[in-house]
Amino acid sequence: MNSRRIGLRRAPLRKQLNGSNIITNMRVFCFGLKHTRARYAGEVTMVDRWFGFFMEKVDELGLLRDTLILFTADHGHYLNYPGDGGLIGKPLSYRGERFPMYQSLVNIPLIVRMPDGVSAGERRKGIVQPADTMPTILDFLGIDIPEHCHGQSFLPLLLGKPQQRRKFAFSGAYNNITHVSNAQWSYGCWEKHRPPVLFDLTNDPLQTKNVLEQKEDVAAMLHGELIEFLQSIGAPEEKIERYQRYLPFV
Known part of the structure; x- marks a missing residue:
């Protein structure tokens, strides 16, 4: 099908x-x-x-x-x-x-x-991304994690030790959609084509109601986190600029 x-x-x-x-x-x-x-x-x-x-x-x-x-x-x-x-x-x-x-x-x-x-x-409990897999394996083997690595080891999390944890998860498909989420919020935006969406996972876990207009401050915060993430991984400047111009309230 x-x-x-x-x-x-x-x-x-x-x-x-x-x-x-x-x-x-x-x-x-x-x-x-x-x-x-x-x-x-x-x-x-x-x-x-x-x-x-x-x-x-x-x-x-x-x-x-x-x-x-x-x-x-x-x-x-x-x-x-x-x-x-x-x-x-x-x-x-x-x-x-x-x-x-x-x-x-x-x-x-x-x-x-x-x-x-x-x-x-x-x-x-914690947010782990696929990019964290390789540094976790290196950490387990006692091998230094390269400085340019985008991920971080979650071995301390597995061992129950204190660790600076991720606040948000970032997902996406190239030239299609970028997604930011945590336990409470799910935010999706596109470089073009259509307005962004925001779902309150606490009150609407099935994501049936877009609350962007009611929670513009939350959307702006999540969009700002997206910009910081793109900058931290060395994304192309033109892509970052497109996202920076994306929302009128950012």
């Missing part, structure tokens, strides 16, 4: 459909959605099974005592569940319409097994 926003209102022949055809179309859609979700669940089951085989082999080789294992992904996936914005797959645009990055896309799994099972079963 192609990645797209789902809905009968987008059917090309919607003006020609009578009641019975609408019911038939809905049945086809429901079957396709059920099939897509089942296939995705099957893939998850397959990964789980083969990762189990991998862990068994690591144990068989006697490596679990001194091996750090990280399980993660590069992005989430929409399956038209509540909070997915009516989307399937990972679309950021469709036929000229551009979509925010909902939490089910930007929140990704991170499961860590410490050597010899240290801290097994515990959860850690």
